[in-house]
Amino acid sequence: MRKAQITRNTTETKIDMQLQIDGSGQQTIDTKVGFFDHMLELFVRHGRFDLDLTVDGDVHVDAHHTVEDAAIVIARGFSEALGERRGIFRYGSFHLPMDEALVVCAIDISGRGMAVVDLTIPAEQIGSFATELVEEFFVAFARELGASIHVHQIAGKNSHHIVEACFKGFGRALAQAVAIDPTAPDAIPSTKGTIL
Structure with a gap:
């Protein structure tokens, strides 16, 4: 498994997380930022990962540290679970349409x-979530996992739809x-022989 x-x-956040890559989309998520909880629930459900995540952050300041640190911890979980990245x-890649939005x-x-991250999000805020934090999430996730991540908006006018599509x-x-390639389940997918 x-x-x-x-x-x-x-000093900014306290985070507990359990992740299972090969799951069914089950989650218990509490970051104290409602819109962010909703986005993580969608991420988990569509990825078919299982995630238990509790974040106690300095949301009295804003949600920046909560979002960035949650991304760090989730990505670190993926990194640890993937090990050598073997197989x-x-x-x-995926094109996701969400009503008028396409990402x-x-x-x-x-x-x-x-x-x-190339997005044009009309609203600066959705609930207590500053939309500039979408980019912060993906930057932190990419850095911690060691991955190149591209998120590009092709269409969209509704802020909620654009972020949800992301x-x-x-x-x-x-x-x-992260799926296992059945034709090379023990191979490291790099001509260098290592990804780490």
């Missing part, structure tokens, strides 16, 4: 952390990348 359990405590497809998400679990699409793309 590819799974991880992580506790991370700083994974490594690449994944493409692509990932390469390459060992090199980089995120390119998280659903990312779940689908990541699920493809």
Whole structure:
């Protein structure tokens, strides 16, 4: 079973997380930021991962540390659960339509952390969630996992739909990348012989 359990405590956030990559989309998520909880639930459901996540962060300041640190811990969980990255497809991509919005998400679990996020989100805030934190989430996730992540908006006018398409699409793309390639289940998917 590819799974991880992580506790991370700083002066800004206290996080407990349990992750199972090969799950069914079950989740218990409490970050104290309602819209972010909803986005993570969508990410987990569409990726078919199992996630228990509790974040106690300094949301009296804003949600920045909560979102960034949650991304770090979730990505660290994926990194630990994947180990040497042996047998994974490594690449994944998905076009996600959400009503009038269309977002493409692509990932390469390459060992090199980089995120390119190209979004035009009309609203600055959705609930207590600042929409600029969408990019912060993907940047932190890419850096911690060691992956190239691209999130590009092709269409969309409704802020909720655009962000929802990002998280659903990312779940689908990541699920493809971490899936085991049945033609090479023990191979490390790199001509270098290592990804780490």
